[in-house]
Amino acid sequence: MRVRRRLGLPTTDGTTASAPPPPSNKDSGELGLGVGEWGAQSWYEDWDPSVRYSPPQVDRIADEGATNFRRVTRNQGPRDKWITPLLDWDAVREGLDPDQERSEQMLTGEALVNKEESQMAVRYVARLIGIPLVTGFVVSRALADPILNFSLRNNPDAFELSEIQKVEGAKAVHVEETRLRLDMAIGRAPPLTELQMFEHLAEFAAEVQEEERHHNETILINAVSDSISFLTFAGILSQPTRGRDAMFNTMARLFYGLSDIAKAVGIILVADTLLGYHSEEGWHGLIELVLGHYGIEPSEEGVVIFVGVVPVVIDVFFKYWIFIGLNRISPGAVVTIKQVDRH
Incomplete structure (x- = not known):
């Protein structure tokens, strides 16, 4: 309704609202559009530039939209994370810089x-x-x-x-x-x-x-x-x-x-140490060492529950980090880890 009334088109109640006159050069500067008027809020709305707006005004709206888009997505990564290594434009630009x-x-x-x-x-x-x-x-x-x-x-x-x-x-x-x-x-x-x-x-x-x-x-x-x-x-x-x-x-x-192979080897080493086949004895020894340092006698039931729950929780968060975090920063390491797990 607000957009149709702004453009002078028939509204749902049958009335026709006249479009507001475009901002004058006196109020908006050389391009006839100033931030804080309609241009600052119209880059994301459904508007028709053929009604009244001149090409400089359209360019100004496009520039404002691009600026706001960069501000909103400044801390966001590329939309397609799988091709992130192919989009390192900074490295390409530095490699092609003729100024040695x-x-x-x-x-x-x-x-x-x-x-x-x-x-x-x-x-x-x-x-x-x-x-x-x-x-x-x-x-x-x-x-x-x-x-x-x-x-x-x-x-x-x-x-x-x-x-x-x-x-x-x-x-x-x-x-x-x-x-x-x-x-x-x-x-x-x-x-x-x-x-x-x-x-x-x-x-x-x-x-x-x-x-x-x-x-x-x-x-x-x-x-x-x-x-x-x-x-x-x-x-x-x-x-x-x-x-x-x-x-x-x-x-x-x-x-x-580190290279992708080094990342994968380090991650596999840590994972197998904490969550491998023989890690249960290590967890038992660690619990007895820590509790003995404070004079606490570990109960067998408590140790069994701890060893059965805590490593599983660590494994879940570890896999989640590999899927979400490591996939973004080093896809090659993730592929290497998957290949090692298959064997």
Whole structure:
């Protein structure tokens, strides 16, 4: 309705609306059309240039449409992603540039920029790894360790043994008793009375208890240190700095600089390590190592559920990234991966 009324055509109610006069050169400049009037909004509407608009006005509308199209699709890739390698017009233009000196200057400038960016990325990675480790170590040793040691010496109930530790301690005492009786039987140790045996085992049990309490203290210190390190790491990484951008750009440049075969081999290596046939034993060992670091005894049911669910989820997201992301940046690597999977 609005377009028909603008063009002076009959509307649905039977009336005929006269088309508005075109903007004058006085108000719109040399081409008779200014941004903010009808031209800024008419490049995407259904309009008829043969009614009143002059060729300069039509050209102005076309230019505005092209400008808006470039602005909207600036961050979008080519519509046909399969022919992306054939549409690298920048590389073609640089290869056909007759000005050799300018090409050399551009290459030299790009190399210097990449070198500076790589150095900045290395410094940022060093800070990203070093600062959290040092912070966690200093906080745990300067604050947590003295407080926990004081509690360990003055509070006998602090860092009490868990049920699993008590069972393991009882096994250790039983092994010590068996060792002593064997030594007495073969004459390697003097015979002991039952009272002497009981006193020796009681002393040995106290040593086992003290070791387990110190172990519990170490576990708590590890938890404090790792928590401080993780929070520091997350805080540094969340800050939008030039170093972080340089790190991501360098990683992307290194990955994109690999050949399709190298990309495919690296992806297959990571995928088979995490999701291959023998990865189940690796996941079991990793879970026991991480939980043992914090003094947590893994349950068999929890480990089975974790190993049965988490690798499957990782595999789904991994395949989704290959189909969506890698297909766009390196179709040749995707073809190589598919060929390897067939064999």
